[in-house]
Amino acid sequence: HPVTRITMSDGLNAGKHTQLTEMAERLRVVRQYVWRKYGGVSGAAVPGFTAVAGMRRSGATFGLPAHIWQAAVLSVLEDINGTREASKLPVKRRITRCVKDPEERHRLFALLKKNDWKSDKLLSRLMRRHYKHGWTQVHNQMVLDSSTYTWAEQTGKGWLFVASLKPGKRISIPLASNRPIEGRIRLIITGDEVAIHYLTEAHPSKPCGEAVLG
Numbered sequence: 001h002p003v004t005r006i007t008m009s010d011g012l013n014a015g016k017h018t019q020l021t022e023m024a025e026r027l028r029v030v031r032q033y034v035w036r037k038y039g040g041v042s043g044a045a046v047p048g049f050t051a052v053a054g055m056r057r058s059g060a061t062f063g064l065p066a067h068i069w070q071a072a073v074l075s076v077l078e079d080i081n082g083t084r085e086a087s088k089l090p091v092k093r094r095i096t097r098c099v100k101d102p103e104e105r106h107r108l109f110a111l112l113k114k115n116d117w118k119s120d121k122l123l124s125r126l127m128r129r130h131y132k133h134g135w136t137q138v139h140n141q142m143v144l145d146s147s148t149y150t151w152a153e154q155t156g157k158g159w160l161f162v163a164s165l166k167p168g169k170r171i172s173i174p175l176a177s178n179r180p181i182e183g184r185i186r187l188i189i190t191g192d193e194v195a196i197h198y199l200t201e202a203h204p205s206k207p208c209g210e211a212v213l214g
Helices: 014-038 048-058 066-098 102-113 121-130
Strands: 002-008 141-144 149-154 157-163 170-174 185-190 193-201
Touching: 014 048, 014 066, 014 141, 014 170, 014 185, 048 066, 066 102, 066 121, 066 141, 102 121
Parallel strands: none
Antiparallel strands: 002 193, 141 185, 149 157, 157 170, 185 193
């Protein structure tokens, strides 16, 4: 099963750190925009492509590479969906406790599952009571997919090459590990370095045998 691993940068210079910090700050504004626009209870289950298309039309991309701000939008929508799903739990408990008719309970649960609670007065009232509009101040990280970075090993050292604010230019990040990195990653600025969080398959543990020591 996949596990999260963390690889630190190793000797990131000030110029590259400044570039990554500027990108992360612009992504903070993107995240706040998405939370404000889609984070309310009325913004239920907005498809990712709808949010991305809306931001592209509005021009609210803040000079970021397309794939980087789009990944941020999709990441925030996942967070919003998780918050919304969590708010359904007390609503379901209330329905189970107070609605005695099995068919009516089934109808309400079905509407809740489809995010169609606005069509029912009881569900709408309960969701508005339990759903809390989220927000974010995250300003030191970015989500990257495989189209916005490449990993390579050079002279025994791992390197990450990340898309920058300058078209066609990439920021080269020296890594403390030469373990390959692929798939969607999260880059977090920590002090003078950056931490790269990524998923990889866990290696099965080797059998220990049955011998008794001592």
